[in-house]
Amino acid sequence: MKPSLAKGTRDFTAQEVSRRKYIINILQNNFQLFGFQPLETPSFENLSTLTGKYGEEGDRLIFKILNSSINEAKEDKKTQMLTDFQKALDKPFSSESLTDKALRYDLTVPFARFVAMNHGQLTFPYKRYQIQPVWRADRPQKGRFREFYQCDADVVGSESLLQEVELIQLYLKSFSDLKVSVTIHVNNRKILSGLAEYAGITDKLIDFTVALDKLDKIGKDGVIKELLEKGISPESIDKLDFLFSQSDDALENLLQLKEKFVGNEIGLKGVEELEFVLMQSLSLGVDLQNLVFDITLARGLDYYTGAIFEVKADEAQMGSIGGGGRYDNLTAVFGVKNIPGIGISFGLDRIYLVMEELGLFPEEASSKVEYLFANFGGEETLEALKLIIQLRAKGISAELYPESAKINKQFTYAEKKGIKKLVFLGEEEIKNRTVTFKNLEAGEQKTVSLEEFLG
Structure with missing residues (x-):
């Protein structure tokens, strides 16, 4: 059978792994600088933990895991296996007899589950970061995979809007x-709730936000078509037409909303919160060209209750490379109320693609061996290994070519692997306590004393 990868998954070469670690190291360092502590959760959760948290569309993308009883049935005879599996298929897919576990869809809901289980032992506000893979049964395309990493930072136990600013x-x-120029788009779910109230479609809030969240993908006409299909009247849609023609001045747009939201308590609360975040950020030196009030930003996850964020690269067409928001009621679904939360996520895979496209990875982001020792066999091999041990003790990467092969073959190996220097430690060098090495990039070769080489 010809080997192949499952759709939406990837192998990572040495260079790709090194570059991904370069991104992760920068993010992890910044998480810690801002006071976040690490957390890891299991790759799969109880299905009941995940369902009902992401909206109807999100729930459809959850990877469900067949129960072990089904897998055990496959070990029986072929006829019995087919009979048992057919019985399972005749039941609803959500049936616990078929599946009660699922791969995690994101890191936020498992985090909320962790907080609900451990809130008595945590110090609030509790700040955690988490860098782990997640899985979604999505349609693979550029920048979208079925298995990918999220890099999250969340704060729970504080209602302060300074968390948004931070x-x-x-x-x-x-x-x-990371040298990536970005624009952060911000909005507030209370503003969206206010818009739904303003248009008389409060009962269609989720349908409204899900459709609006697709504006970048399907355009104004596509959004309007979807709203009509969801039973929202043309009159209500006309009242929302101003959403599609916002000015570039965030404060002017907020002022316009204040006029429309007279008597609309939740809408005015959203405007007030967003205005605070923008003004505080401005006072801290943030250029409002890099922080944009995007009234059409909805983020289609049901659990957001306040500020929402989406980050886009300025110089590459990649969709969002980060996002998040406030979710003040998420732990309540696990029976623990009054623990507000807010978090953001960095899309590692999309950030990688942007940096690769723009040539932003520095040379040190690639993992390369510095020295390859030529193998001459006999005593020279042992002496080479002794010297390699001394280099490694100094934190310098080095390896010995495993066979005593023709020197051209060893040269080719070094060049293909991107090794900068080829070392010759022959009989003459051992006798004179010297080392000869060739810089394969510059094409220069020189002999130095053993002390100078190790110095």
């Missing part, structure tokens, strides 16, 4: 360190 700072510093 997370914006975390985004800006991290992308500045």
Whole structure:
């Protein structure tokens, strides 16, 4: 059978792994600078933990795991296996007889489950970061995979809007360190709830936000078509038409909303919260060209209750490379109320693609061996290994070519592997306590004393 990869998954070469670690190290360093502590959760959760948290569309993308009883049935005779599996298929797929576990869809819901289980032992506000893979049964395309990493930072136990301001700072510093120019789009779910009330479609809030969240993909006409299909009247849609023609001035747009939201308590609360975040960020030196109020930003996850964020690269067409928001009621679904939360996520895989496209990875982001020792066999091999041990003790990467092969073959190996220097430790060098090495990039060869080489 010809080997192949499952759709939406990838292998990572040495260079790709090294570059991914370069991104992760920068993010992890910044998480810790901002006071976040690490956390890891299992790769799969109880299905009941995940379902009902992401909206109807999100729930469909959860990878469900067949119960072990089904797998055990496959070990029986073929006829019995087919009979048992057919019985399982005749039941609803959500039936616990078929599946009660699923691969995690994101890191936020498992985090909320962790907080609900451990809230008595945590110190609030509790700040955690988490860098782990997640899985979604999505349609694979550029920048979208079925298995991918999320890099999250969340704060729970605080209603202070300064958390929003801090997370914006975390985004800006991290992308500045990565040399990726970005724009952070911000909105507030209370504003969206206010818009639904303003248009008389409060009962269609989720349908409204899900459709609006697709504006970048399907355009204004596509959004309007979807709203009509969801039973939202043309009159209500006409009242929302101003959403599609916002000015570039965030404060002017907020002022316009204040006029429309007179008597609309939840809408005015959203405007007030967003205005605070924007003004505080402005006072801290954030350029409002890098922090944009995007009234059409909805983020289609049901659990957001306040501020929402989406980060886009300025110089590459990649969709969002980060996002998040406030979710003040998420732990309540696990029986623990009054623990507000907010978090952001960095899309590692999309950030990688952006940096690769723009040539932003520095040379040190690639993992390369510095020295390859030519293998001459006999005593020279043992002496080479002794010297390699001394280099490694100094934190310098080095390896010995495993066979005593023709020197051209060893040269080719070094060049293909990107090793910078080929070392010759022959009989003459051992006798004179010298080392000869060739810089394969510059094409220069020289002999130095053993002390100078190790110095």
